[in-house]
Amino acid sequence: MTDKSELAAKATGNGLPLTESTEVDTYVVAPLADVIETPEAFLVALDMPGATKENISVTLEKGTLRVKGYVEPLQKEGATAIIREIRATGYSRAFTIGEGIDRNRVEATLADGVLSVKLFKAEELKPRQITIQ
């Protein structure tokens, strides 16, 4: 950082202790989520408007389901903002997964800005019909 600003100061040649930052503001929000339980799985639906399939990652590691994504900025250059409420430049949220989930069977789909993660229940959690002998 220091090196960078020194360089910039040299480049402009005025020695001002003030240089424009090249860093992009990031604002990562935890996406709102619904959890639905079905007989064979848990469905997690997360609101991630603006994120595309290519910009989202879903990982399951050591009992933690992690969802991350980033959003391409909506604003084009040379525009004047009148109202600015959409702040998210990225999404991040993690869930702890218990023993009853089949870790080898996780599916994810994205539609209309909603990421749906399907976590299948492990065999022992599924409802079972017991035959009377």
Place this chain on the structure above:
Amino acid sequence: MALIRWKDNRDLPAFPSDVLSMQREINRMFDSFFRGGVDDEGQMFSSSWSPATDIVEHENEYVVNLELPGVNKDDVKIIMQENLLTIRGQKKEEKESNGSQYRRVERSYGEFQRTFQLPSSVKSDRIEAIYRDGILTVSLPKAEEARSKQIEVKVK
């Protein structure tokens, strides 16, 4: 127990900061309490949620973006009246069926409406809207008289 602590709606164990998560929860409570407004006919309506919106002004147009994740585009209505832009619609709740049930609900469902006053008039017949990745983008070209004209003033 398959998912640890998921049944507790107020608890967000995975969120990095407890303070932020609490603030979010309080904001949501306030939002849901102060929602609603008056519709075209002067009737009170209750809007159950209010999508986040960006409006920017370009040289020739206004661009409005609304976060509408999971909303069917056929359920969205865009109305331009004078210079008031109203966007309303609803997000339908997925029905619980075949023994499925909600364990946690944070996302918003139901009707929404937002009305904005644009700073100048627009060509109402040339308004375009696109819905992609959960974001509704409405482009409103400015009317001719609204565009800034450059006038040179001679100094005597």
